[in-house]
Amino acid sequence: MFLKEYIKDVYNGVSSLLKGMRKTGYYFVHPKEIITEQYPDNRAYLNLAERFKGEVIMPHDENNEHTCTGCTACELACPNGTIKVVTKFEVSPEGKKKKAIDTLVYRLELCTMCNLCIVACPSDAIKMAPNFEHSVFDRTKLTKVLNHPGSKIKEGIE
């Protein structure tokens, strides 16, 4: 029936609007929900989101070991040539040759934080870190080597 539909329309419209107002009203009277970070003031106790993407890092454990196999998947995934993987062959004591990374060059000035390299990595060797204070006076300082000097691949990572 027409009138029933009409009243239903009005009721649904009003109730959905009230639902929205309830949410925003809740935010208005609960200042603790505020997520603004007053950055330079609260530098010491900055509370960043977990998903914040600041730069690509390669985590190393306490034995200076990483999990990068040198497969160059990240280099292939990168849309603008930010990552350059320089590989070398290590000869194991048994005489077997094994591919490993020499250096993983990361050019921060080219990176758009698109996260594709992290998704592409099969061994979770690289991840995004929440650092964002990247400004330096010399552009060459933005080209970083991600693997620490003297680091080697963790045992059992193929």
Next chain:
Amino acid sequence: MYSLEGITKSIQDWLFLKFDPTLALAIECVIVILLAISLFAILGLVLVLMERKVAAHIQIRLGPNRVGPGGMFQTVADTLKLIMKEGLTPDKADKFLFNLAPFVVMMVGMLLLAPIAFAKNFQIWDINIGVLYISSVSSLSVIGILMAGWASNNKYSLLGAMRSGAQIVSYELSAGFAVLTIVVFTGSLQISEIVASQQTGWWLFKGHIPAVISFVLYIIAVTAETNRAPFDLAEAESELTAGFHTEYSGMRFALFFLAEYINIFIVCAIGATLFLGGWMPLHIGQWESFNHLMDYIPSSIWFMGKTFLLIFLIMWFRWTFPRLRVDQLLNLEWKYLLPISLFNLLLATVIAIFGWHF
């Protein structure tokens, strides 16, 4: 006890004692003009800051907090900036209309200030057709907006102005019907009598369902009439840059900006007068001691409190609801608000005739 009524009365007595009546009246006019202009300036500063703070808290942000304690002087700084900016006029604009438009918009706001009762016996002009005056003058604001849009020689401005015209013309109807409901209940167009009729209770409570419905309709219609979100198609930042005031800069832009907030204040003041009893304190039936306690709060504070409550409500709307499309906007008015308000007026008339309201 000090009251605004006493202050104005003593000033008037003193003026008439010192000067002859014509000069005294002229001096009073000057005082009223100065008061109105300073009220506008203060309202502009306060309301813009309030809007930004309310918006920030609703969107889980902090809002302006750098200039002065808690960002209190943010709008003062903004105004200073706007004063110092150059007021550009586009090359092919209609210079005369372009410069006139902001003042027309402001003037409508000033005219609307006349019949509003700010406190007990504190009113610029207690005209006996107050409500009619308000509803007719408020529809003039569309002229200023159309003028601005047309004179700018800019298609976005013109589109914004045209949308605004369609919007104001159509929403005037339901605002008028909502106001009429209260006129039906009181049987008077005079603002002071409408306020006096709410001595025993505000119309929102006394008038049963029709008053509540017409209050809701009034709030929706005036939100549309003041061109505020969710009805801000005239400005629609994302599609028309700024609508009718795209080409304005500096102080003339500030006048439009100020006029928007003045209009919000005025429609909320009228809403508070009609539905929430104006400066009348909250009285509940037979609770004598409670009523006496409420009487101790000055009437000006009651009026301002109610007005700012309504202003907050409209700001709450703005930062919650998404913007309507043009066809949705006109559908809402002609298919929903207008039939409902017509039916509501009939209901209110029946209730008023049989005297069923309290």
